Amino acid sequence: MNTDNFSFPKSERLCSHNVINDVFSSGKAFVCYPFRVIYLDTELPQDVHSQVLFSVGKRKFKRAVHRNLLRRRSKEAYRLHRQGLQTLLKEKNQQIAIAMVYISSSKMSYDSIEKGMIKALDKLCQKLSEPND
Structure with a gap:
Protein backbone atom coordinates (compact mmCIF):
# COMPACT_ATOMS: atom_id res chain seq x y z
CA MET A 1 0.00 0.00 0.00
CA ASN A 2 1.33 3.42 -0.96
CA THR A 3 1.22 5.70 2.09
CA ASP A 4 1.61 8.87 -0.03
CA ASN A 5 -2.06 8.64 -1.02
CA PHE A 6 -3.14 8.82 2.62
CA SER A 7 -0.99 11.74 3.79
CA PHE A 8 -2.60 15.08 4.58
CA PRO A 9 -0.02 17.72 3.59
CA LYS A 10 -0.16 21.41 4.44
CA SER A 11 -0.99 22.22 0.80
CA GLU A 12 -4.39 20.48 1.23
CA ARG A 13 -5.33 22.51 4.31
CA LEU A 14 -7.35 25.66 3.78
CA CYS A 15 -5.33 28.50 5.31
CA SER A 16 -5.87 31.51 3.05
CA HIS A 17 -8.03 34.13 4.81
CA ASN A 18 -9.36 35.42 1.50
CA VAL A 19 -10.50 31.97 0.36
CA ILE A 20 -11.99 31.19 3.79
CA ASN A 21 -14.00 34.43 3.69
CA ASP A 22 -15.21 33.59 0.17
CA VAL A 23 -16.26 30.09 1.22
CA PHE A 24 -18.32 31.31 4.17
CA SER A 25 -19.81 34.29 2.32
CA SER A 26 -20.69 32.79 -1.07
CA GLY A 27 -20.23 29.02 -0.76
CA LYS A 28 -22.95 26.39 -1.12
CA ALA A 29 -23.81 24.40 2.00
CA PHE A 30 -25.56 21.25 3.13
CA VAL A 31 -25.87 19.37 6.40
CA CYS A 32 -24.80 15.77 6.76
CA TYR A 33 -24.86 15.10 10.49
CA PRO A 34 -22.56 15.72 12.39
CA PHE A 35 -21.12 18.11 9.79
CA ARG A 36 -22.24 21.22 7.97
CA VAL A 37 -20.31 21.17 4.72
CA ILE A 38 -19.70 24.48 2.95
CA TYR A 39 -17.93 24.32 -0.40
CA LEU A 40 -16.96 26.73 -3.13
CA ASP A 41 -15.71 26.15 -6.65
CA THR A 42 -12.73 28.50 -6.69
CA GLU A 43 -9.16 29.04 -7.83
CA LEU A 44 -6.87 27.88 -5.03
CA PRO A 45 -3.46 29.42 -4.32
CA GLN A 46 -1.85 25.94 -4.16
CA ASP A 47 -1.63 23.42 -7.01
CA VAL A 48 -4.08 20.94 -5.45
CA HIS A 49 -7.63 19.90 -6.32
CA SER A 50 -9.14 20.58 -2.89
CA GLN A 51 -8.32 22.36 0.32
CA VAL A 52 -10.27 21.68 3.49
CA LEU A 53 -10.79 23.41 6.82
CA PHE A 54 -12.15 21.76 9.99
CA SER A 55 -14.00 23.75 12.62
CA VAL A 56 -15.49 22.89 16.01
CA GLY A 57 -17.45 25.63 17.74
CA LYS A 58 -16.24 27.16 20.97
CA ARG A 59 -19.81 27.87 22.03
CA LYS A 60 -20.66 24.15 22.23
CA PHE A 61 -17.28 22.89 23.47
CA LYS A 62 -15.72 25.30 25.96
CA GLY A 84 -13.34 9.35 -4.25
CA LEU A 85 -13.56 13.14 -4.05
CA GLN A 86 -9.97 13.56 -5.24
CA THR A 87 -10.46 11.34 -8.29
CA LEU A 88 -13.69 13.14 -9.24
CA LEU A 89 -11.96 16.52 -9.03
CA LYS A 90 -9.01 15.27 -11.10
CA GLU A 91 -11.36 13.98 -13.81
CA LYS A 92 -13.21 17.31 -13.95
CA ASN A 93 -9.97 19.32 -13.53
CA GLN A 94 -11.66 21.35 -10.82
CA GLN A 95 -10.52 23.05 -7.60
CA ILE A 96 -12.75 23.48 -4.55
CA ALA A 97 -12.40 24.85 -1.05
CA ILE A 98 -14.30 22.98 1.67
CA ALA A 99 -15.19 23.91 5.26
CA MET A 100 -16.30 21.05 7.51
CA VAL A 101 -18.07 22.49 10.55
CA TYR A 102 -18.83 20.07 13.38
CA ILE A 103 -22.41 20.83 14.49
CA SER A 104 -23.21 18.12 17.02
CA SER A 105 -23.49 19.32 20.61
CA SER A 106 -22.07 16.07 22.02
CA LYS A 107 -18.67 14.43 21.71
CA MET A 108 -19.15 11.61 19.21
CA SER A 109 -17.01 8.51 18.86
CA TYR A 110 -14.61 8.18 15.95
CA ASP A 111 -16.86 5.54 14.36
CA SER A 112 -19.84 7.94 14.30
CA ILE A 113 -17.73 10.78 12.94
CA GLU A 114 -16.30 8.46 10.27
CA LYS A 115 -19.80 7.38 9.15
CA GLY A 116 -20.87 11.03 8.94
CA MET A 117 -17.72 11.94 6.99
CA ILE A 118 -18.30 9.15 4.47
CA LYS A 119 -21.90 10.32 3.95
CA ALA A 120 -20.79 13.96 3.66
CA LEU A 121 -18.08 13.17 1.09
CA ASP A 122 -20.50 11.02 -0.94
CA LYS A 123 -23.08 13.82 -0.92
CA LEU A 124 -20.42 16.36 -1.92
CA CYS A 125 -19.32 14.15 -4.84
CA GLN A 126 -22.96 13.82 -5.88
CA LYS A 127 -23.48 17.60 -5.79
CA LEU A 128 -20.27 18.23 -7.76
CA SER A 129 -21.34 15.66 -10.39
CA GLU A 130 -24.67 17.40 -10.99
CA PRO A 131 -24.69 19.63 -14.06
CA ASN A 132 -24.49 23.33 -13.20
CA ASP A 133 -27.37 25.59 -14.19
Whole structure:
Protein backbone atom coordinates (compact mmCIF):
# COMPACT_ATOMS: atom_id res chain seq x y z
CA MET A 1 0.00 0.00 0.00
CA ASN A 2 1.33 3.42 -0.96
CA THR A 3 1.22 5.70 2.09
CA ASP A 4 1.61 8.87 -0.03
CA ASN A 5 -2.06 8.64 -1.02
CA PHE A 6 -3.14 8.82 2.62
CA SER A 7 -0.99 11.74 3.79
CA PHE A 8 -2.60 15.08 4.58
CA PRO A 9 -0.02 17.72 3.59
CA LYS A 10 -0.16 21.41 4.44
CA SER A 11 -0.99 22.22 0.80
CA GLU A 12 -4.39 20.48 1.23
CA ARG A 13 -5.33 22.51 4.31
CA LEU A 14 -7.35 25.66 3.78
CA CYS A 15 -5.33 28.50 5.31
CA SER A 16 -5.87 31.51 3.05
CA HIS A 17 -8.03 34.13 4.81
CA ASN A 18 -9.36 35.42 1.50
CA VAL A 19 -10.50 31.97 0.36
CA ILE A 20 -11.99 31.19 3.79
CA ASN A 21 -14.00 34.43 3.69
CA ASP A 22 -15.21 33.59 0.17
CA VAL A 23 -16.26 30.09 1.22
CA PHE A 24 -18.32 31.31 4.17
CA SER A 25 -19.81 34.29 2.32
CA SER A 26 -20.69 32.79 -1.07
CA GLY A 27 -20.23 29.02 -0.76
CA LYS A 28 -22.95 26.39 -1.12
CA ALA A 29 -23.81 24.40 2.00
CA PHE A 30 -25.56 21.25 3.13
CA VAL A 31 -25.87 19.37 6.40
CA CYS A 32 -24.80 15.77 6.76
CA TYR A 33 -24.86 15.10 10.49
CA PRO A 34 -22.56 15.72 12.39
CA PHE A 35 -21.12 18.11 9.79
CA ARG A 36 -22.24 21.22 7.97
CA VAL A 37 -20.31 21.17 4.72
CA ILE A 38 -19.70 24.48 2.95
CA TYR A 39 -17.93 24.32 -0.40
CA LEU A 40 -16.96 26.73 -3.13
CA ASP A 41 -15.71 26.15 -6.65
CA THR A 42 -12.73 28.50 -6.69
CA GLU A 43 -9.16 29.04 -7.83
CA LEU A 44 -6.87 27.88 -5.03
CA PRO A 45 -3.46 29.42 -4.32
CA GLN A 46 -1.85 25.94 -4.16
CA ASP A 47 -1.63 23.42 -7.01
CA VAL A 48 -4.08 20.94 -5.45
CA HIS A 49 -7.63 19.90 -6.32
CA SER A 50 -9.14 20.58 -2.89
CA GLN A 51 -8.32 22.36 0.32
CA VAL A 52 -10.27 21.68 3.49
CA LEU A 53 -10.79 23.41 6.82
CA PHE A 54 -12.15 21.76 9.99
CA SER A 55 -14.00 23.75 12.62
CA VAL A 56 -15.49 22.89 16.01
CA GLY A 57 -17.45 25.63 17.74
CA LYS A 58 -16.24 27.16 20.97
CA ARG A 59 -19.81 27.87 22.03
CA LYS A 60 -20.66 24.15 22.23
CA PHE A 61 -17.28 22.89 23.47
CA LYS A 62 -15.72 25.30 25.96
CA ARG A 63 -12.55 23.28 26.52
CA ALA A 64 -9.91 23.35 23.79
CA VAL A 65 -9.03 19.73 24.60
CA HIS A 66 -12.46 18.58 23.42
CA ARG A 67 -12.43 20.79 20.32
CA ASN A 68 -9.00 19.50 19.36
CA LEU A 69 -10.09 15.88 19.87
CA LEU A 70 -13.10 16.30 17.58
CA ARG A 71 -11.03 18.16 14.99
CA ARG A 72 -8.40 15.38 15.01
CA ARG A 73 -11.08 12.70 14.61
CA SER A 74 -12.64 14.63 11.72
CA LYS A 75 -9.29 15.12 9.97
CA GLU A 76 -8.47 11.44 10.29
CA ALA A 77 -11.82 10.37 8.83
CA TYR A 78 -11.36 12.82 5.93
CA ARG A 79 -7.79 11.70 5.31
CA LEU A 80 -8.82 8.05 5.00
CA HIS A 81 -11.94 8.55 2.86
CA ARG A 82 -11.18 11.48 0.53
CA GLN A 83 -9.99 9.34 -2.42
CA GLY A 84 -13.34 9.35 -4.25
CA LEU A 85 -13.56 13.14 -4.05
CA GLN A 86 -9.97 13.56 -5.24
CA THR A 87 -10.46 11.34 -8.29
CA LEU A 88 -13.69 13.14 -9.24
CA LEU A 89 -11.96 16.52 -9.03
CA LYS A 90 -9.01 15.27 -11.10
CA GLU A 91 -11.36 13.98 -13.81
CA LYS A 92 -13.21 17.31 -13.95
CA ASN A 93 -9.97 19.32 -13.53
CA GLN A 94 -11.66 21.35 -10.82
CA GLN A 95 -10.52 23.05 -7.60
CA ILE A 96 -12.75 23.48 -4.55
CA ALA A 97 -12.40 24.85 -1.05
CA ILE A 98 -14.30 22.98 1.67
CA ALA A 99 -15.19 23.91 5.26
CA MET A 100 -16.30 21.05 7.51
CA VAL A 101 -18.07 22.49 10.55
CA TYR A 102 -18.83 20.07 13.38
CA ILE A 103 -22.41 20.83 14.49
CA SER A 104 -23.21 18.12 17.02
CA SER A 105 -23.49 19.32 20.61
CA SER A 106 -22.07 16.07 22.02
CA LYS A 107 -18.67 14.43 21.71
CA MET A 108 -19.15 11.61 19.21
CA SER A 109 -17.01 8.51 18.86
CA TYR A 110 -14.61 8.18 15.95
CA ASP A 111 -16.86 5.54 14.36
CA SER A 112 -19.84 7.94 14.30
CA ILE A 113 -17.73 10.78 12.94
CA GLU A 114 -16.30 8.46 10.27
CA LYS A 115 -19.80 7.38 9.15
CA GLY A 116 -20.87 11.03 8.94
CA MET A 117 -17.72 11.94 6.99
CA ILE A 118 -18.30 9.15 4.47
CA LYS A 119 -21.90 10.32 3.95
CA ALA A 120 -20.79 13.96 3.66
CA LEU A 121 -18.08 13.17 1.09
CA ASP A 122 -20.50 11.02 -0.94
CA LYS A 123 -23.08 13.82 -0.92
CA LEU A 124 -20.42 16.36 -1.92
CA CYS A 125 -19.32 14.15 -4.84
CA GLN A 126 -22.96 13.82 -5.88
CA LYS A 127 -23.48 17.60 -5.79
CA LEU A 128 -20.27 18.23 -7.76
CA SER A 129 -21.34 15.66 -10.39
CA GLU A 130 -24.67 17.40 -10.99
CA PRO A 131 -24.69 19.63 -14.06
CA ASN A 132 -24.49 23.33 -13.20
CA ASP A 133 -27.37 25.59 -14.19
